[in-house]
Amino acid sequence: MTELFGGPSLPQERRLVTEIPGPGSRALMARKQAAVADGLSTVMPVFARRAGGGVVEDVDGNSFIDFGSGIAVTGVGNSAEAVVSRATAQLTQFTHTCAMVTPYEGYVEVCEELARLTPGDHAKKSLLLNSGAEAVENAVKIARYHTRRQAVVVFDHGYHGRTNLTMGLTAKDMPYKHGFGPFAPEIYRVPLAYPFRWLTGPENCAEEAAAQVVEQITKQVGVGNTAAILVEPVLGEGGFIVPARGFLPRIADFAREHGILFIADEIQTGFCRTGQWFACEDEGLVPDLITTAKGIAGGLPLAAVTGRSEIMDAAHPGGLGGTYGGNPVACAAALGAIETMRELDLPARAREIEGLMRPRLTALAERYPLIGEVRGRGAMLAIELVKPGTKEPDPAATAALAAACHRRGLLVLTTGTYGNVMRFLPPLVIGEDLLREGLDVLAEALATL
Structure with missing residues (x-):
């Protein structure tokens, strides 16, 4: 699979070199809080420096696997x-x-x-x-x-x-x-x-x-x-x-x-x-x-x-x-x-991504009753989190799972009327190794809950 990203200087890898957020991001966040309206909230408290293929690199040199695509925007990559x-x-x-x-x-x-x-x-x-x-x-x-x-x-x-x-x-x-x-x-x-x-x-x-x-x-x-x-x-x-x-x-x-x-x-x-x-x-x-x-x-x-x-x-x-x-x-x-x-042929690539991700997500659902349902189509997939044995939404567990993923270098987004859905929107040009590693990180994060 050809990966499109901003030149060979942007390695397609997950890399954590500081705590999350790092000092550079913390300094920029202080400036943001002074200059930007508080109503503009932030999913991850890190500031991007470069992005492409399947990764987002922050100003501290940390590299995150991207399962968000800027909310489904950068399907072709950040700099195709x-x-x-x-x-x-x-x-x-x-x-x-x-x-x-x-x-x-x-x-x-x-x-x-x-x-x-x-x-x-x-x-x-x-x-x-x-x-x-x-x-x-x-x-x-x-x-x-x-x-x-x-x-x-x-x-x-x-x-x-x-x-x-x-x-x-x-x-x-x-x-x-x-x-x-x-x-x-x-x-x-x-x-x-x-x-x-x-x-x-x-x-x-x-x-x-x-x-x-x-x-x-x-x-x-x-x-x-x-x-x-x-x-x-x-x-x-x-x-x-x-x-x-x-x-x-x-x-x-x-x-x-x-x-x-x-x-x-x-x-x-x-x-x-x-x-x-x-x-x-x-x-x-x-x-x-x-x-x-x-x-x-x-x-x-x-x-x-x-x-x-x-x-x-x-x-x-x-x-x-x-x-x-x-x-x-x-x-x-x-x-x-x-x-x-x-x-x-990115429609076909989206189907390939689903073929790789859905079985892994389904296996996690079978292991963790916290996951009430796996759903979606193509490279637009999600898990709905509930209190085990019920269909009662569990937004607290969803937020905790997202935070655990972020700390481990996986960028994920939550969504849903009840705030209890984790969605996965990887760039359609992401490499399969990164996809698999991202799912490994998700499994590790689930285990901590």
């Missing part, structure tokens, strides 16, 4: 050759003109690639933006304009961003919504087919959850009032929940029957992460609109809404836009990232 070369070339030409003033070819090229890559063979158009939340905001704007309806339906455990509208769309209070209201109106939340926690068992989950969703929209919202149903095909911040098979196709069919737009939020799942270019392909879903960000540009800020041409063209000229949306350097990086994904 094609991303760096294309972005560098663009930097020498111009950094900005504003696509609404004097457009440029890179913007069009990215939209052409999105039309080719996203599910469905219908005519598509795209709008480029800066962040996932901005993409979701614009998808809702477009859906409301096109349908002339107002209501937006979202799901339990869903996460869609930190702006006012997207906080309203997001399910979890702390830390995302707490104290920041009031939120935008005409947002309605319905049950999600969460197999591990469905009261009558996973075998009934898809059918019963879909029936509840249909009833709530029909009786409480009104199909004639509903502009869109918005869902993550695999939930991200809600806990890497894979909805019960058959649930999403039922919801998509219901939406189509009633003129409701089906929007797939693929901001965390998109661009090869789940073993396909987009997670909704797993059940043959063809969304009316799809939102993307994170993995699209190898670490540079870029996002998009892509959808059926007649829907994307609904808004009046000037109704969509933004000063920085589709920045030319970010567009160049995205073209380099997509080139890398194709060249290395």
Whole structure:
């Protein structure tokens, strides 16, 4: 497996040379606390100096195995050759003109690639933006304009961003919504087919959850009032929940029957992460609109809404836009990232990563009753931690496990509505030796609990 990282001077190894955090990171943290808003919290109290392939090196020379990818952003690596070369070339030409003033070819090229890559063979158009939340905001704007309806339906455990509208769309209070209201109106939340926690068992989950969703929209919202149903095909911040098979196709069919737009939020799942270019392909879903960000540009800020041409063209000229949306350097990086994904067949690589990781995680679950479930797809996997013998969430054990991993040189992230899920998002270009070593570190950390 070819590894893409910032030159041969960045060894692909776990290396601990100081306590964690080291003196350099502690000094920088003191400066951060004096200059940066406290609301910007930190998963690991270490400061990065270099990163690439499957490692992050801190300012003290410690090297951590990366099971986070900057929250699913650096699938192609932190400094993939094609991303760096294309972005560098663009930097020498111009950094900005504003696509609404004097457009440029890179913007069009990215939209052409999105039309080719996203599910469905219908005519598509795209709008480029800066962040996932901005993409979701614009998808809702477009859906409301096109349908002339107002209501937006979202799901339990869903996460869609930190702006006012997207906080309203997001399910979890702390830390995302707490104290920041009031939120935008005409947002309605319905049950999600969460197999591990469905009261009558996973075998009934898809059918019963879909029936509840249909009833709530029909009786409480009104199909004639509903502009869109918005869902993550695999939930991200809600806990890497894979909805019960058959649930999403039922919801998509219901939406189509009633003129409701089906929007797939693929901001965390998109661009090869789940073993396909987009997670909704797993059940043959063809969304009316799809939102993307994170993995699209190898670490540079870029996002998009892509959808059926007649829907994307609904808004009046000037109704969509933004000063920085589709920045030319970010567009160049995205073209380099997509080139890398194709060249290395990263959807297949994500499936290989799952083939290596899932059996090890399953074996750990069999050994430690603390692990209630192993789930996910591709290189988007998770374990849900519970109090042994129950399904009661155990966020304290989850936090302790993450801290134990961090001390041992493994960068992991926690997530979930109950704060009891550990998620694994390794770069798709990570080497197998590092993957195996990272799982060894996880096993050692579990043993300490």
